[in-house]
Amino acid sequence: MEDMCSGRTEETEDETVESTTTQYPMETIKQLQAEAENSGSELRKARHISSWKIGIVFAVPGALSLIFAILNDSQSLAFIGLGLTFWGALFFFVRPIRYVKSSLLDSTAMSLYSTIDRIVKDLKYKGTLASYYIPPYPKDVYLPEHLRGLKDMIVFISADRNADMPSIVEVAESKFLFENPRGICVAPPGLGLLIQFEKELRIDITRLELSELCESLPPLLLENFQLAKEIEMKTEKNQVHLKIVDSIYKNLYSREENLKSIHFLGCPLVSAMACAIAKTTGKLVKIHRDRISPDGQTIEVWCRFTEG
């Protein structure tokens, strides 16, 4: 009996030791997380307030100076007042934008490519895979209810490089897995970017000619979004050649990540451009091949049109 009791007490002691050893780090982690959240919100507050504070510091003396200038009929005070009020108003108006580190962008995109890699591996697709960007029907075109799925931009990842495309009915049903031809349909990784481009630039890509798109899209992307240092978009025979220097998504192509889907889907920027080409031409667009410079700075992609 004594042995049993001592055995139980040892067990309970072990449990308590174990629970205290696990509890302590858990509590510390929770405490640290709370501290990090608090310091983050304080930092955000401090950053947000700063421009307002500077604005008030300029605007209040400026307004006072203007009032005194009118009361005392002083020209120099009026100039000072005008200047201070104006700069105060400018600080209210031209506030800092919230930026995030570019490394965060590719780390958030990473999970999508890993998931597609896992799906492709699980489905045992062997050989070279190909992706086809399927252009959506324009939004203003009427389609019956059962064909509404055709208005979504999708990319078909085909298990066979030279296989046929799935039927319109299957695509309209928003199916994910296709048996004949074998493949999967997913939303393009760059679709969100393309929607953002169209929204901010206020352009409807479907109304552009391909030559117009090649001329206008790269400077717009560079000036408004700074997603790369240099973007070239050239039409060649039956294909478009994209050259992107110092893209913010360049790390996705690195050998350490070893992502396979990035080569047939393209990084979010390439994918967005492929979506734009598909929308403009109304043809299927295939990422035919890509080439990464040894230093990883330059990404070249050839997007080929194919008839659906």
Place this chain on the structure above:
Amino acid sequence: MRFPLSISDISLWLAVTAVILLTASELLSSSTDVVIEKKGLRLVALALGIGFMITVIVRVFQPI
């Protein structure tokens, strides 16, 4: 009690401020390190430039 600045004073002030802001917005347009709304800055600079042009037109039609 009246505002102590004449139209020519305001015109001069607008011109100087517009030049400063336009130069700043042009210099900042290529820089990625400064995190402010560059479009907003350019808009304000252009608005001031237009303001200056209006004062010039006023002075053309009503020379003092």
